[in-house]
Amino acid sequence: MSELNELTPGQLAWLRFRRHKLAMVAGGVLIIFYLFAIFCEFISPYTPDQRNARAINAPPMDIRFFDADGQFHPRPFVYGWELNINEDTWMREYQEDTSTRYDIQFFSRGEPYEFWGLIPTERHLFTVDSESEGYIHWFGTDSLGRDMFSRVLYGARVSLSIGILGVGLTLFLGVLLGGFAGYLGGVFDNVVQRITEVLQSIPTLPLWMALSAALPAAWSPLATYFGITIILSLFGWTTLARQVRGRFLAMREEDFVVAARLVGANDRRIIFRHMLPSFVSHIITTATLAVPAMILGETALSFLGIGLRAPVVSWGVLLQQAQNYQVIVMTPWLLLPGAFIVITVIAFNLLGDGLRDAADPYSSLSKT
């Protein structure tokens, strides 16, 4: 036990967190997803609006190492596909043509794009030769022949960042308002509390709908994106503000704060040196658990057609475009963004769970 006592609180938390296997996995998944989102232009083989008229509603393609004769190829490849519209069924039928192999090339040239809108390039992580007839759609394509894999990645950028941004804004509002309310008390506290109650008593979905309907249609996609983020966080801060206020109220009277005050520490030192560190972990946990709510909020609004709109690609927008009977029966791969949403939300919840355990000062290592 003696060497443990020499660890910093951060190291302690990390130790505890590492014991939470599920949270570790969830954290790993989220890191991967966020890497996808950050580097989506590079990782995706196509740009999100690039159409392939020869692959409309094409099912996911197999990426192979073994060819039709069972021979192994060290470089993965896809077969060429032949499109044929069936005269009777009007279905687009895709026939694998095993005589044409298209090797997957790494760091090769494809559709030009600007990385982060800054660096013009045409390198993609993997493509097939863009000069050739071949194509690679390993999540299939939508009704306009757009690559679903690329669209899911670009959608991740919007959907995942809206979660972080929204929570950031929520945190800012919640800590600021809650902190002041708790520390100052009095009239200010009263006003904030009443506003919180009013906001919490209004059902969120209709309110979101009303506000997003009020977003001007002429706004650029980027402006709409920020508009939606702000709308989502405007109603998210109340819970956090309450918690922060409660913490402040409780802690004002704690022995160590009283002690600090008695030895003559000023307000600033008390707040930042004594009070804040003791519940920063709590805030982080709350924030982590709030991210999926934001993501789901965006998805719900876009799904209802009042959030983000095409040409913006988000998971919600993708699902909105997939919401018809035909998709379920004929092109189920268009529902893949839904799987990503589910995984993300679960991962965030598990991560939050792990963080809470790790940050809880009363839990002991031996218990976990």
Added chain:
Amino acid sequence: MPEPLIAFTRSIMSKLALLLCILQSIFVYAADYPELWLEPARSAAQLGIATFTQSPFLEEQNLPPVAERLPDNPPVILPLDDIGTYGGTAYIIADDIPMFFSHEGLVTIAPDLKTILPNLAESFSYSDDGRELTLRLRAGLKWSDGHPLTAEDFLFTVNELQLNTEFLPVTFRDFVGVELRALDELTLVFSFENPNPFFVNYMAQSPDLFMLPKHYFQDFHPNYTDREVIGERMEEMGFSNWSAFIFTSMQQRRFPDLVNQPTMRAYKAESLTPGLFTYKRNPYYFKIDPAGQQLPYIDTIEAQDIRDNAVATGQASTGQLDFSGVRMQTSEIPLLKLGERNSGIKVSIWNRIHGSDLSIQANLNYADEKKRKLFEDVRFRRALSIAIDRDEMNEIIYFGRGTPRQVTVLPNSDYFEPEFASAYTQYDPAAANALLDEMGLIDVNEDGFREFADGSQLTFALEFVETETPKQVSMELVTSYWNAVGVDIRMRIIDRNLQYARAIAGEFEMTLWHADRTTDILFPINPDFWVPRKLAASLAHWSEWSRWYLTGGELGEEPPPNIRQLQAWADEMSTSMDPARRVQLGKQILAANAENVWTIGTIGMAPHPVVTSARLKNVVDTGFWGWDIRWTMPYHPATWYLAQ
């Protein structure tokens, strides 16, 4: 025969076969219906039918015998495939009710999309100068309550409603200068200020505007009933005044009083509850089949009020509906075809009558001077048109089975020339870029989009209603094509009522509609998409010029000479008695449109799925789907029957 000769013959034969295929594809409208449908229906006397039978459904209803309910000499309609059997309930959704109606007017439309045939009238004829139209009603026609249909009903509707300024403060354009008198109970004479050779077309396409049952509506008309009494009735029924009530009836909106109103149609409203509408056969319907059976065959129609395309598609594809057309979409054909294999429905592919599924309109009368200058420039409109890759659109949205074309009439029209359809449809982004560059629209700030010549931002708002044809998905593609030549466009879907208000007020920058009126039925009388003569939700590109025309120059804006010329041509076309001259004028109008691209077309004559259940018989395999012919009017829905 020596080898080479055989080979040669084979190659000739295969070329011939190919030629035949091409010819066949040109005449896609190859007759799919009995030749007899192109001729006036024979009468029972002509065919020697003397005994008439009725549906068992009508027995024990205390009705007069069927022979007395039918007119003196009922018209005989030849069913498509076979003589039907009586009975059954057809399940449909409410939007498809009119497809079962058989709109019954004095005259009707033949399936060749050209010929006007007698219907309630047994004959009609024009005077040589085209100023008089005489129609002779069949003797013994009766409304669905047994009251006789006579000239009185038409006199009432035309003279006391259509031409009554209390009923309609502004008379419908097609009724201006029209007078109606009756020579006797059965002979009607319309006289016109100007020759009006296409008045019969109008009468065939909009029968409800000509005939309401006088004996029913006189109780609501101030010429016959005390105004106070009417006022009380209106209050009870929830209408502000009598004209609103009768106007609603005329439009055949679904409202409770429809149940009381007599009709000439095959089916009559029985109960209209929210969500479910029931129609029953009209016991006095006037047509029979060749076996002497009174039509229609089906006894009852039950229609659910479903407004959601997805639900409608789900029901249609799983065989829960006997007929479905209005809510069916091209993109869902594979799904419906899957249903065809799994649940025994039949999916027929008709062709939409629309000359183009989209008529994209840039407002030539737009208030903003800078944008208006742009829209007025023919180079701009041509550039936008040739920037569209119609072949790709056809592949992506229409399974390659639509026809890339501009907004123009159908190929079987007398007014058609192939170049009207093909003008500026050739995909050529380089030429489009060149045209836009030439206009001085250059991308100054290198954001990928062009700016005005003075460097200010250039963005267009294109607002539209998603209805009838695949507009949103088409516009997604069109937007990407236009973006590719540096034209920034923002599209937005709006409400239908908003579309109407903004279109007639000329407030749109750009909008779109679907282009019907493409047949010889409606084009010669209402060449709406090609000449500014009308204010409508579908025509937003020159509302001020139309207003000027409609108000005789009092309101709106005077059009430039070439547009005045168009209006003059259209006026002459609809009043000329010389068919050759009419065709010449119509072609001049269409040629001017092809040259100027006043509206931009995309894909026309698109495949439209029509779903019928396994038990619904006598429905044509392919037809034209659209407003010009009231969808099913020429295909005799009264002869549809449910096999046991």
